[in-house]
Amino acid sequence: MKISAQEEYGLRCLVQLAGLRPGDSLTLPQIAELEGISTANAGKLMWLLNKAGFVLSTRGTKGGYFLARPAGEIHLNEIIKVLGEEAVAKHCESYTGVLDSCVHKGDCGIRPVIVGLHEIVENALSQITLAQIVGTESSVDAMFHSIKGINRVIEPQRV
Amino acid sequence: MKISAQEEYGLRCLVQLAGLRPGDSLTLPQIAELEGISTANAGKLMWLLNKAGFVLSTRGTKGGYFLARPAGEIHLNEIIKVLGEEAVAKHCESYTGVLDSCVHKGDCGIRPVIVGLHEIVENALSQITLAQIVGTESSVDAMFHSIKGINRVIEPQRV
DNA sequence: TCCAATCTTGACAAAAAAGTAACGATTTGA
DNA sequence: TCAAATCGTTACTTTTTTGTCAAGATTGGA
Numbered sequence: 001m002k003i004s005a006q007e008e009y010g011l012r013c014l015v016q017l018a019g020l021r022p023g024d025s026l027t028l029p030q031i032a033e034l035e036g037i038s039t040a041n042a043g044k045l046m047w048l049l050n051k052a053g054f055v056l057s058t059r060g061t062k063g064g065y066f067l068a069r070p071a072g073e074i075h076l077n078e079i080i081k082v083l084g085e086e087a088v089a090k091h092c093e094s095y096t097g098v099l100d101s102c103v104h105k106g107d108c109g110i111r112p113v114i115v116g117l118h119e120i121v122e123n124a125l126s127q128i129t130l131a132q133i134v135g136t137e138s139s140v141d142a143m144f145h146s147i148k149g150i151n152r153v154i155e156p157q158r159v
Numbered sequence: 160m161k162i163s164a165q166e167e168y169g170l171r172c173l174v175q176l177a178g179l180r181p182g183d184s185l186t187l188p189q190i191a192e193l194e195g196i197s198t199a200n201a202g203k204l205m206w207l208l209n210k211a212g213f214v215l216s217t218r219g220t221k222g223g224y225f226l227a228r229p230a231g232e233i234h235l236n237e238i239i240k241v242l243g244e245e246a247v248a249k250h251c252e253s254y255t256g257v258l259d260s261c262v263h264k265g266d267c268g269i270r271p272v273i274v275g276l277h278e279i280v281e282n283a284l285s286q287i288t289l290a291q292i293v294g295t296e297s298s299v300d301a302m303f304h305s306i307k308g309i310n311r312v313i314e315p316q317r318v
Numbered sequence: 319t320c321c322a323a324t325c326t327t328g329a330c331a332a333a334a335a336a337g338t339a340a341c342g343a344t345t346t347g348a
Numbered sequence: 349t350c351a352a353a354t355c356g357t358t359a360c361t362t363t364t365t366t367g368t369c370a371a372g373a374t375t376g377g378a
Binding site for chain 1 (some may be wrong): 352353354355356357367
């Protein structure tokens with residue numbers, strides 16, 4: 001289970017925009033520089049994010065990108081859903097082996113686990129906004145762990 | 160964030176073995192048939208799982224694969240760690256863009272989120288054994304949701 | 319003994335994901 | 349008006365992941 005390049009870099013670009021002062025924007029070369037990626041790659045990512053409605057852009061000499069909504073109103077689950085291309089939804093039809101459909105179609109013992117995991121992740125991400133992950137590592141870490149129940153400790157089992 | 164093919168099929172093969180009666184085993188062609196994958200692919204997966212110590216094998220006529228430990232003692236987090244090739248551990252060095260190391264090395268605002276997500280998933284998987292996911296979809300689903308706190312509901316926020 | 323069934327292993331091929339390039343469209347401002 | 353700076357879009361290349369193949373090694377049984 002891992003984060004794709006598109007999710008990683010796409011999110012990082014959005015965080016850069018989230019950190020701007022109101023009214024400011026960033027050009028592709030600026031975003032590329034800030035994230036250590038190529039301008040072409042930044043361009044593709046921003047195209048995706050623009051298409052998905054997270055950012056707006058203006059062209060021409062003073063052009064650039066900026067968030068379409070306040071950073072505090074954009075939750076990470078929405079972003080990952082787009083950048084990750086709805087991984088859960090396509091799961092069963094992605095893993096059909098050499099057949100046309102999964103052999104476990106109809107009754108699958110591991111599907112609840114896969115779906116459940118995605119729900120857990122979705123739940124966690126839905127509690128975090130872009131605004132909350134602008135900052136230093138320690139401040140973001142503190143924020144993350146302060147969210148009640150986001151990573152609960154297992155209570156000792158009664159025997 | 161998604162499950163890789165290796166994780167998916169590898170886990171499915173293990174579940175097949177977990178469902179066997181004690182003393183029984185499955186050959187590669189049998190596993191391949193049961194999971195709808197090619198024998199060659201099953202071979203590679205079982206090789207990985209054998210190397211990692213999850214299964215044992217015997218060669219020759221009457222050979223096959225069986226679990227190296229009781230299904231009730233094998234937790235899903237161990238399995239995913241091997242099949243997913245330690246995704247978290249390699250995260251930062253995987254996403255360095257066009258540079259040799261990540262621009263956010265040292266202080267990264269999104270690392271706590273990535274690491275935290277992986278912890279949440281790890282935590283959930285560590286509470287489930289192979290034995291628990293042998294069965295029908297509804298029984299496994301019930302098992303999953305009966306684990307206290309595995310997918311907690313967000314409490315309404317006080318305003 | 320020797321054949322058939324099985325696992326083992328590394329090299330290779332195909333598919334998918336990631337990243338790049340090229341060219342077009344829009345805007346600003348001289 | 350037009351050149352420079354910018355975004356927009358699609359096609360292409362590279363890299364990674366996935367899957368296949370082929371030859372070898374081991375075992376059981378006739």
